[in-house]
Amino acid sequence: MNPITRVAVVGGTHGNELTGIYLVKKFEQLPHLIRRSSFESIALLANPKAYELRRRYVDLDLNRCFRPQDLENPHLTSYEALQAKKIYQDLTANQTEQIGLLMDLHSTTANMGMTLILNHQHPFNLHLAAHLAAVYPEVKFYRWAQAEQDSPFLRSIYPLGCAIEVGPVAQGLLDAHLFRQTEALIHTILDYVEAYNRGQLFPTKETLTVYQCVQTIDYPRDGLGTMQAMIHPNLQSRDYEPLYPGDPMFLTFEGETIVYEGESILYPVFINEAAYYEKGIAMCLTHKELVTL
Secondary structure (H helix, E strand, O other), X not given: OOOOOEEEEEEOOOOOOHHHHHXXXXXXXXXXXXXXXXXXXXXXXXXHHHHHHOOOOOOOOHHHOOOHHHHOOOOOOOHHHHHHHHHHHHHOOOHHHOOEEEEEEEEOOOOOEXXXXXXXXXXXXXXXXXXXXXXOOOOEEEEOOOOHHHOOOHHHHOOEEEEEEEEOOOOOOOOHHHHHHHHHHHHHXXXXXXXXXXXXXXXXXXXXXXXXXXXXXXXXXXXXXXXXXXXXXXXOOOOOOOEOOOOEEEEEOOOOEEEOOOOOOEEEEOOOOHHHOOOOOOEEEEEEEEEEO
């Protein structure tokens, strides 16, 4: 693969996730922090209007607006649809002459610590993840179930890169510890790209543990769609921990326990994520996979 020529650090895809927003603001004020000699660095605030309003989005979720067919659809004219088209055009200018890597910065109310959401299964992404796993043993690696060619996520603009998801932190709040952890992770990724461009080898692990999403689970609801239960207290905040058949999943408002009825051990993530109530997602269930590089 040719050298990487552009790296984009994007924050504020959701206007109430302040970790990424204030990191981007910092990098805009102090661009030398993300500057490296072998590639161009861009800091981008993705959804400025939502940030001004202190809301996740204005009309619809910007991070679901990047399917190729949506970007090409002239009839999609909501604020976020137009903003997605602008971001895509800005970041793909001269793409035939450039290889880009994108980091999309997010935060979550779920207890997910430092999580990298891998984009395409490109060998570079896997080797970068293996390097980060060697440097930061606490970092987890997660993959959504969507097909790569139909991804609605902003990070799908470039084949290289990831989303960085940190939590738990409430919407609209900054957590200094997570802010500093995220910034350190960004600098490590930038240093890795610089070393890669120069033909230098960084230490990596030979295997990588990846949590692959296999399904999403909604809260129990009645025929009118009204929630009838909440996350069971025994499961709350236990992201990435094994869920065994028969383990409690939900607790009804009347006090009845609803258990996991699957036959295999799975690992829930995004447990009780506040932003996912509107999406009908109580948690994402994953398989734990060992990838050999």
